[in-house]
Amino acid sequence: MGCGMGKSRPLQEKCDRAIRAALLIQRWYRQYVARLEIRRRCTWNIFQSIEYAGEQDQIKLYNFFGFLMDHFTPASSERNLISHIFRENEICHETEWEKYFCYKGVEVPDSYNGPHLTFPMSFCGVSKLMEAFRHKQQLHARYVLQILGETWRLLRNLPNINHISVCHTKEITICGDLHGQLEDLLLIFYKNGLPSSEKPYIFNGDFVDRGKNSLEILLILFGFLLVYPNDVHLNRGNHEDHIVNLRYGFTKEVLGKYRFHGKKILKLLQKIFSWLPLAAVIDHKVLVVHGGISNSTNLHIVSRIDRHKYVSVLRPPKMTHQRNSGNGDIDGPMEGRRRVRSLTNHSSAPAHRNNFHRRSLHNLSVGNYLSCSVEDELKKRRRLAGFDQSYGEMKTSDSDSDPEFRERTEIYGREWKQIVDLLWSDPMPQKGCVPNEVRGGGCYWGPDVTEEVLGRHSLQLLIRSHECKQDGYEFCHNRKVLTIFSASNYYEVGSNRGAYIRMGPDLVPRCIQYQASRTSRELTLRQSVGRTERSALQALKEQLFVHKSDLIRAFQEFDPDNMGLISLRHWATATDSVLKLGLPWRVLRPQLVSRTHYGMVNYLQWIKELSITEPKLEVSDTSILETMYKNHSNLETIFRIIDTDHSGLISFEEFHQTWKLLSSHLKMEISDKAITDLAQSMDFNKDGSIDINEFMEAFRLVDLSSHT
Amino acid sequence: MCLTLLIYLVGLFFSETVSDIHKKITTAFKLFDYDANNTVDAREISTIVFSLGCFPSQADLHQIIAEVEEGSSGYVHLDTFLPVMTKVLLEHRFPPIPVEHILRAFEVLDKENKGHLEEGELTKYMTEEGEPFTNKEMEEMLAVLLNNKRGLVYYRDAVGLLGFDGVMK
Numbered sequence: 001m002g003c004g005m006g007k008s009r010p011l012q013e014k015c016d017r018a019i020r021a022a023l024l025i026q027r028w029y030r031q032y033v034a035r036l037e038i039r040r041r042c043t044w045n046i047f048q049s050i051e052y053a054g055e056q057d058q059i060k061l062y063n064f065f066g067f068l069m070d071h072f073t074p075a076s077s078e079r080n081l082i083s084h085i086f087r088e089n090e091i092c093h094e095t096e097w098e099k100y101f102c103y104k105g106v107e108v109p110d111s112y113n114g115p116h117l118t119f120p121m122s123f124c125g126v127s128k129l130m131e132a133f134r135h136k137q138q139l140h141a142r143y144v145l146q147i148l149g150e151t152w153r154l155l156r157n158l159p160n161i162n163h164i165s166v167c168h169t170k171e172i173t174i175c176g177d178l179h180g181q182l183e184d185l186l187l188i189f190y191k192n193g194l195p196s197s198e199k200p201y202i203f204n205g206d207f208v209d210r211g212k213n214s215l216e217i218l219l220i221l222f223g224f225l226l227v228y229p230n231d232v233h234l235n236r237g238n239h240e241d242h243i244v245n246l247r248y249g250f251t252k253e254v255l256g257k258y259r260f261h262g263k264k265i266l267k268l269l270q271k272i273f274s275w276l277p278l279a280a281v282i283d284h285k286v287l288v289v290h291g292g293i294s295n296s297t298n299l300h301i302v303s304r305i306d307r308h309k310y311v312s313v314l315r316p317p318k319m320t321h322q323r324n325s326g327n328g329d330i331d332g333p334m335e336g337r338r339r340v341r342s343l344t345n346h347s348s349a350p351a352h353r354n355n356f357h358r359r360s361l362h363n364l365s366v367g368n369y370l371s372c373s374v375e376d377e378l379k380k381r382r383r384l385a386g387f388d389q390s391y392g393e394m395k396t397s398d399s400d401s402d403p404e405f406r407e408r409t410e411i412y413g414r415e416w417k418q419i420v421d422l423l424w425s426d427p428m429p430q431k432g433c434v435p436n437e438v439r440g441g442g443c444y445w446g447p448d449v450t451e452e453v454l455g456r457h458s459l460q461l462l463i464r465s466h467e468c469k470q471d472g473y474e475f476c477h478n479r480k481v482l483t484i485f486s487a488s489n490y491y492e493v494g495s496n497r498g499a500y501i502r503m504g505p506d507l508v509p510r511c512i513q514y515q516a517s518r519t520s521r522e523l524t525l526r527q528s529v530g531r532t533e534r535s536a537l538q539a540l541k542e543q544l545f546v547h548k549s550d551l552i553r554a555f556q557e558f559d560p561d562n563m564g565l566i567s568l569r570h571w572a573t574a575t576d577s578v579l580k581l582g583l584p585w586r587v588l589r590p591q592l593v594s595r596t597h598y599g600m601v602n603y604l605q606w607i608k609e610l611s612i613t614e615p616k617l618e619v620s621d622t623s624i625l626e627t628m629y630k631n632h633s634n635l636e637t638i639f640r641i642i643d644t645d646h647s648g649l650i651s652f653e654e655f656h657q658t659w660k661l662l663s664s665h666l667k668m669e670i671s672d673k674a675i676t677d678l679a680q681s682m683d684f685n686k687d688g689s690i691d692i693n694e695f696m697e698a699f700r701l702v703d704l705s706s707h708t
Numbered sequence: 709m710c711l712t713l714l715i716y717l718v719g720l721f722f723s724e725t726v727s728d729i730h731k732k733i734t735t736a737f738k739l740f741d742y743d744a745n746n747t748v749d750a751r752e753i754s755t756i757v758f759s760l761g762c763f764p765s766q767a768d769l770h771q772i773i774a775e776v777e778e779g780s781s782g783y784v785h786l787d788t789f790l791p792v793m794t795k796v797l798l799e800h801r802f803p804p805i806p807v808e809h810i811l812r813a814f815e816v817l818d819k820e821n822k823g824h825l826e827e828g829e830l831t832k833y834m835t836e837e838g839e840p841f842t843n844k845e846m847e848e849m850l851a852v853l854l855n856n857k858r859g860l861v862y863y864r865d866a867v868g869l870l871g872f873d874g875v876m877k
Contacts, residue, residue, distance in 0.1 A: 018816060023765065023839060025817075027839075034755045
């Protein structure tokens with residue numbers, strides 16, 4: 001029914017009415033879509049800020065350990081608890097390691113009904129593996145060790161930077177972060193085809209952590225690498241790092257799946273990760289690397305590094321013969337990364353600098369950093385060991401005043417920085433190159449740096465990953481930088497798509513998007529926003545709950561007469577100051593505060609109504625519980641570090657020491673009695689050890705409202 | 709006289725002050741201020757205006773954008789946007805559309821009074837009349853509104869479904 005001209009009057013009126021009706025509906029619908037968009041962005045902000053806050057925590061914890069390592073004498077018990085994670089590459093030869101990792105002693109019982117593999121690895125073998133994983137079977141430890149062993153041997157022969165060619169009408173596929181999401185990998189293979197000599201692939205790092213199938217993904221990727229070594233290329237990501245794995249779930253996954261051989265598998269993976277190549281260059285024109293670049297990136301230097309020395313990229317390797325040299329830290333361990341978020345795919349990547357309140361260690365003097373008791377202890381031990389210098393002096397003068405040593409440490413520092421920049425950096429819209437504020441390591445680089453570095457190396461495009469993008473990919477810096485992220489539904493079902501790149505000899509990238517799980521595809525826009533939003537809000541409510549003492553204190557500052565009420569404006573200000581997540585609290589307020597009295601919030605009531613419940617425990621000192629919830633991940637990380645034999649169990653004594661470490665790190669006093677109470681409230685095994693998983697489970701917060 | 713004063717004061721107490729409005733606008737604006745320099749891409753203005761509870765037409769939006777955009781840079785600065793938007797809000801220039809009006813609008817399109825619209829019908833109206841939808845917008849609307857089993861839009865349910873929950877205060 002058209003509304004053309006030349007109609008009779010009543011018909012014309014009818015037409016006009018129809019047009020007006022259409023206009024109204026259109027207006028109404030567009031408003032609805034805009035509101036959805038706002039909710040989606042808020043949700044995204046919530047997830048990202050909590051994620052980054054967690055990452056900062058991890059790095060701070062690691063820095064704290066680093067500090068302990070540098071300043072406690074070897075005899076100290078605290079140092080011994082954690083020293084093993086800093087142990088530089090052992091001096092023993094590869095042959096000794098080969099013996100340790102040998103699979104031959106591992107028998108496969110008749111009762112095993114998983115896949116059997118024969119070596120050398122074949123295409124059939126990998127297909128068998130994928131089928132088995134699709135049916136949720138587990139590969140026997142013997143075959144795992146075998147695949148890993150072969151992979152390790154192969155990787156040792158690869159250069160730091162792989163040079164790939166896509167002439168001859170071949171197209172190459174480039175995938176970004178997978179983070180243990182097997183469904184996404186299988187979806188990519190389904191849509192795009194399996195790797196082969198006709199179908200080369202680059203996997204750009206972060207294969208593990210967070211998802212449940214990190215190991216399966218590794219085994220499949222390594223399988224294809226073994227079958228098509230010239231056509232499958234793996235780049236190291238920042239999560240291919242055993243220290244990061246301690247916190248983000250990969251260590252836990254391996255130990256859970258392989259109780260007996262897990263430790264060996266993890267050790268072998270440590271080596272494999274350190275041997276993963278750092279970057280790939282396609283046709284001398286396109287650089288593919290996990291994180292990005294900095295203004296000092298120099299691929300010629302990178303290609304000459306002994307990359308396997310950098311087992312964990314979080315910390316530069318120490319020279320074997322020095323003990324307490326502060327110089328090893330010229331570019332010290334990494335501090336919190338400030339991530340750059342981008343929610344639109346038409347503008348350049350943005351930076352929310354002002355929104356993150358970052359606690360910068362850089363600005364704290366050493367005295368503040370340590371609690372009084374630890375500082376005293378430190379002074380005592382240093383005196384005992386014969387050092388009279390303060391930390392500040394130690395930094396400038398060498399304990400070994402050997403110029404060659406100093407030079408070598410500097411070289412290590414420079415090399416280390418090259419690697420960290422490649423694996424941890426993010427693009428930003430502003431010009432320049434901004435290192436992390438504390439101690440260097442990883443940068444935010446601007447479009448001018450892209451121009452300069454690409455120009456210097458005669459490159460035309462940088463493909464990187466490392467950041468989750470709503471559409472799975474995003475261009476920035478004048479389309480000279482392309483971010484590709486392949487883990488769909490990363491934060492929650494429906495939160496984002498994944499994508500991969502196809503590139504032919506013309507070197508023009510084509511991005512293909514997807515979203516794993518049929519249910520998420522069928523979700524309407526509204527449903528997927530709602531679901532992701534609910535999940536984000538729950539995460540946020542948990543954060544609010546664990547900070548409730550601080551929140552109440554902050555609220556009370558605005559409520560001097562103790563009426564129990566504060567204005568919404570003050571609610572927003574107080575919450576922001578406590579949580580420091582840089583979120584738009586005013587916008588989120590309707591979702592978080594359901595009841596108000598004339599614009600005022602009854603804050604005690606509100607906290608109760610967050611409906612998060614904690615486990616009932618008989619503990620004398622309840623403040624330790626709050627510390628527990630606030631530092632859930634930190635605590636778990638420390639536990640796993642202390643559990644050197646990866647048994648999943650720690651002794652009561654170690655439990656005690658964990659809390660002592662944590663209290664030092666947080667500069668808090670935690671009484672011995674509180675710790676003892678806590679330990680006793682758990683079911684200890686008969687031999688007096690505690691299961692880490694059980695302990696963490698017992699202290700997980702439960703959202704009551706999710707059960708209604 | 710006292711009564712009117714009282715009413716006025718009570719009204720003042722409940723209505724928003726200009727500073728409240730400024731805060732609201734600034735918060736919404738900053739959600740899109742990625743470079744943290746009080747600037748947003750002009751293409752985000754419509755979302756911002758909508759998020760403040762307004763229901764402008766596309767023509768209205770174009771007018772606002774023309775008023776606040778920095779020349780042809782494609783950017784809008786908060787200093788320019790704030791007074792313009794404050795006026796819009798104080799005047800209640802683009803009030804929400806009452807649910808009954810939407811319902812009636814659908815009923816106008818549903819000439820045969822079937823209680824539903826066919827996919828083709830709705831598509832024709834939305835993409836050819838008024839301020840036409842793009843293909844993408846149409847696709848998304850159908851994804852939300854279409855009762856998949858029969859390819860029909862039961863608009864009464866739809867209007868209820870897409871109600872005004874979560875409107876930003």
